[in-house]
Structure formats: C-alpha cells, structure tokens
Amino acid sequence: MTNEHTMHARYGGWAVVTGASAGLGEQFADALAGRGFPLVLVARRAERLEEIAERIRAAHRVEVLVVADDLADLASMDRVAAAIGGREVGVLVLNAGFGFSGRFVDGDAAADLRMVQLNCTSVVAATHRYLPPMLGRGRGAVIVVASVAGFQPTPWFSVYGATKAFDLMFAESLWSETRGTGVDVIALCPGSTKTEFSVHAHYDRPPDGDDPREVVETCLRQLGRRPSVVTGFSNKLAAFAHRMFPRAFVASVTGRVLAKDLLRTTPDELRKRPRAVK
Numbered sequence: 001m002t003n004e005h006t007m008h009a010r011y012g013g014w015a016v017v018t019g020a021s022a023g024l025g026e027q028f029a030d031a032l033a034g035r036g037f038p039l040v041l042v043a044r045r046a047e048r049l050e051e052i053a054e055r056i057r058a059a060h061r062v063e064v065l066v067v068a069d070d071l072a073d074l075a076s077m078d079r080v081a082a083a084i085g086g087r088e089v090g091v092l093v094l095n096a097g098f099g100f101s102g103r104f105v106d107g108d109a110a111a112d113l114r115m116v117q118l119n120c121t122s123v124v125a126a127t128h129r130y131l132p133p134m135l136g137r138g139r140g141a142v143i144v145v146a147s148v149a150g151f152q153p154t155p156w157f158s159v160y161g162a163t164k165a166f167d168l169m170f171a172e173s174l175w176s177e178t179r180g181t182g183v184d185v186i187a188l189c190p191g192s193t194k195t196e197f198s199v200h201a202h203y204d205r206p207p208d209g210d211d212p213r214e215v216v217e218t219c220l221r222q223l224g225r226r227p228s229v230v231t232g233f234s235n236k237l238a239a240f241a242h243r244m245f246p247r248a249f250v251a252s253v254t255g256r257v258l259a260k261d262l263l264r265t266t267p268d269e270l271r272k273r274p275r276a277v278k
C-alpha cells in the first residue's frame with residue numbers, strides 16, 4: 001500500500017472539509033483526495049466549490065460532493081447532514097472560520113456573534129454529530145483548525161483570538177478523551193498563512209505568510225502523533241514563549257505587536273481614538 005493510501009485505510013470513509021472554497025480548506029481537500037478520500041466540500045460559495053470539485057475529480061479520480069451552506073447558521077448542520085446522507089465520515093476537517101481585527105468597541109456585535117457561531121459553535125455541533133459514529137467504528141479523525149492566536153490574549157483581535165483559544169482547548173481535550181479508541185483528534189495552529197483570511201480580517205495587508213499547502217501537509221503528518229501542531233519555527237517559538245512570562249506582560253506585549261502589525265499604530269493611539277459612531 002502506498003503511503004498516500006495508508007491514511008484512507010486507517011480512517012476509512014469520506015473526508016468532510018468545511019471552508020473548502022479557499023485557502024487552507026482547499027488545500028486540505030486536495031491533500032485528502034490525493035490520499036484516496038472521496039470528499040464532501042462545505043462553504044457558502046457554491047460556484048467556487050464546484051470549480052474546486054471539478055478540478056479535484058479530474059486530478060484524483062475521487063467522488064466529490066459539494067454542499068453550499070452557511071455554517072454560522074446552526075440549522076445548516078441538519079442540511080449538511082442530510083446532504084451527506086448515509087456516507088461514512090472518516091475524516092472531519094473543521095476549518096471554516098474568519099476573524100476581524102480592530103478595537104472591540106468598534107466592532108459590530110452581530111458580526112462578532114457570527115464569528116463565535118462559525119469558529120466555535122459549529123465546531124462543537126459538527127463534532128457532536130460525527131465523532132460518536134467514529135468511536136462506534138473504532139476509527140476516524142477530527143482536525144480542528146485553531147491558530148497560534150489561541151495561545152495567548154490577542155488585544156485588537158480579541159474575539160477572534162478567543163474563538164481560536166476555544167478551538168485549541170476543545171481539540172486538545174478531545175485528543176485526550178479519545179486516546180486509544182482508534183480516533184485521532186488534532187488542533188492545527190497556523191501562524192500567518194497566505195490565504196484570503198487577511199482580506200476578511202480587515203487588516204491592511206495582502207495575503208502573505210506560510211504556504212497553505214505546507215501547513216496542511218505538516219498537520220496531516222502530525223495527526224495521530226500529538227494533540228496540536230503549531231506550524232513554522234517562529235510561530236512555535238511565539239506559542240511557547242508566553243508560558244514563561246506573567247499573563248499581564250504577555251497581554252501588553254501582544255497588544256503592542258498586534259497594534260503595530262495589524263493596524264499600523266500603537267495601543268496608546270488606539271485607546272485615545274473616539275469610539276466609532278454606529
């Protein structure tokens with residue numbers, strides 16, 4: 001058996017990838033199809049999903065089912081499940097997510113709540129649905145896409161960082177709960193990665209950072225070996241360094257770094273700004 005197909009033999013069934021219309025999700029779809037998995041691709045942009053599905057069918061000769069839905073709407077879980085039907089879900093990649101940078105007080109409450117719905121609630125809902133059958137079969141894998149943002153407070157990116165801390169803690173807890181069952185759980189914690197993420201996160205920077213293909217390959221290599229994986233040396237260092245300092249110091253330094261990096265200003269300047277009128 002080739003290395004490519006070992007993973008399919010181990011976990012079986014179909015791979016469901018959320019947020020598969022771009023970025024890391026598209027790369028997960030490619031990587032899993034290359035390892036022999038038929039795919040269910042979920043995101044909102046139907047046309048984009050169809051294009052990706054066509055390309056993957058031609059390249060990898062696997063079945064690909066497209067489900068266009070908004071996962072921030074909790075009712076979408078039933079619709080997605082109905083589309084998946086009786087197909088065995090062997091690998092679940094919970095990747096769909098977005099973030100907004102800026103001062104919390106300038107943010108839109110409805111948009112922040114949608115972020116929590118997508119980045120956290122939908123992750124729990126999907127895991128509730130697909131993890132028990134995996135445990136019943138004694139095989140399967142759940143990949144939760146968290147972030148290096150989840151390791152410490154992230155001032156000026158507060159709600160996003162908090163959702164990713166949730167994802168990280170959730171996946172690592174399930175890693176422990178499922179040890180020895182045949183089901184593997186991992187949190188993927190990328191740093192800045194070259195996808196559409198930065199465009200939606202409203203910071204003034206074109207897509208830049210790590211190659212999403214490499215990020216995905218690193219994750220698949222570490223699946224079954226550890227509870228979480230941080231990609232890239234500097235990200236590993238950042239994720240580790242905060243453990244050695246008091247939390248107030250970490251929050252202050254991170255605030256300074258993010259204000260400069262994402263918003264090209266300083267925390268003092270941001271605190272002085274008048275609140276946006278809504």
Ligand SMILES: NC(=O)c1ccc[n+]([C@@H]2O[C@H](COP(=O)([O-])OP(=O)(O)OC[C@H]3O[C@@H](n4cnc5c(N)ncnc54)[C@H](OP(=O)(O)O)[C@@H]3O)[C@@H](O)[C@H]2O)c1
Pocket residue numbers: 018019020021022023024025042043044045046048069070071072073095096097098099118145146147148189190191192193194195196197198200209
């Ligand atoms: N790129 C980075 O620097 C970075 C770093 C750390 C972690 N991450 C995490 O990586 C994951 C993937 O992001 P990415 O970098 O690949 O960004 P991306 O290129 O913007 O892709 C986000 C994906 O999520 C989907 N999505 C967004 N809202 C959705 C909704 N309401 N319902 C269903 N699907 C939705 C998007 O598709 P539609 O628009 O078609 O719905 C798209 O396929 C996210 O969880 C993000 O937090 C990214």
